Amino acid sequence: MDNYTIDKLNQKLKNNESLFKEIHYFSILDSTNSHIKKNLESYDTGDIILADMQTEGRGRQGRRWFSSPGEGLYFSILLKNNWNLKKLNFSTLVIATSIDKALKDLGYISKIKWPNDIYINDRKVAGVLVENIINNFNNTIIGIGININNKCFSSEISKTATSLYLESGSILRERVLYSILTNLHQDIISYTDDFNTEPFVQYIRSNSLYLNKKITITVGNKKIHGILTDILMDGSIVISDRKDNIHIMNYCEIINP
Ligand code: BTN
Numbered sequence: 001m002d003n004y005t006i007d008k009l010n011q012k013l014k015n016n017e018s019l020f021k022e023i024h025y026f027s028i029l030d031s032t033n034s035h036i037k038k039n040l041e042s043y044d045t046g047d048i049i050l051a052d053m054q055t056e057g058r059g060r061q062g063r064r065w066f067s068s069p070g071e072g073l074y075f076s077i078l079l080k081n082n083w084n085l086k087k088l089n090f091s092t093l094v095i096a097t098s099i100d101k102a103l104k105d106l107g108y109i110s111k112i113k114w115p116n117d118i119y120i121n122d123r124k125v126a127g128v129l130v131e132n133i134i135n136n137f138n139n140t141i142i143g144i145g146i147n148i149n150n151k152c153f154s155s156e157i158s159k160t161a162t163s164l165y166l167e168s169g170s171i172l173r174e175r176v177l178y179s180i181l182t183n184l185h186q187d188i189i190s191y192t193d194d195f196n197t198e199p200f201v202q203y204i205r206s207n208s209l210y211l212n213k214k215i216t217i218t219v220g221n222k223k224i225h226g227i228l229t230d231i232l233m234d235g236s237i238v239i240s241d242r243k244d245n246i247h248i249m250n251y252c253e254i255i256n257p
Contacts, residue, residue, distance in 0.1 A: 005174050019185045021046035030056040032076035033131055033143040045080035059127055060116060071150045073173050076143040083140055088132060090235045092116045094191045095128045095142055097203050098183040105179050111209040114237055119209050123162035148173050197233050205231055217252045
């Protein structure tokens, strides 16, 4: 993206009185989330850090986020909002909801893989990494990565990843960014209004990749195989295992169907 495009997007944010203040564009960063953490004093609530490429893009559970130049959207939003751990944890589902809505607005048939991934045609296209500074709940950093114009992926993820290009041809990154920011603006305002999780849980139930399907989850070293039967109002998932035991889980990973 060039400076002209960023200026135009910033103008739109200003005119629409968006929750988001200003997009700060970098051609290269280690990680947009890490950059905010290291430069907290330089940024204000609503600032967005966008990088054309990341050398150390991070995902959940210590995974890497491949961030090749010009091909994806890699950005983080700073919110100085004082969310407690419960609100912070649920916010991942709010952000996943907004990305899913934004992709649907652009015509894609996407699904949410609880809690933070967006899939198209059973392959991952986007991920969310919400973080704060340890023991400091005054700042929330919302990191979003989306594969946009990637034509291929490294062998590590080539069987599980997709891009918007691979699904239906080229699309301008700024169009996707604007659609996401529009949906995020509405959803974050609605979430912070009363922290009512119901509309988000209902949305995720209706747009879930694995609801009522067989899944395997990992909790530490343990694996549980079963059916994902529900998503609860606090954002936890319910798994019914092969012996009909019910597991309610909040911190776990779904590793495969
Ligand atoms: C995941 O899939 O586990 C989450 C991926 C989040 C990647 C984005 S890219 C922008 C921001 N900066 C990072 O280092 N990570 C997030």
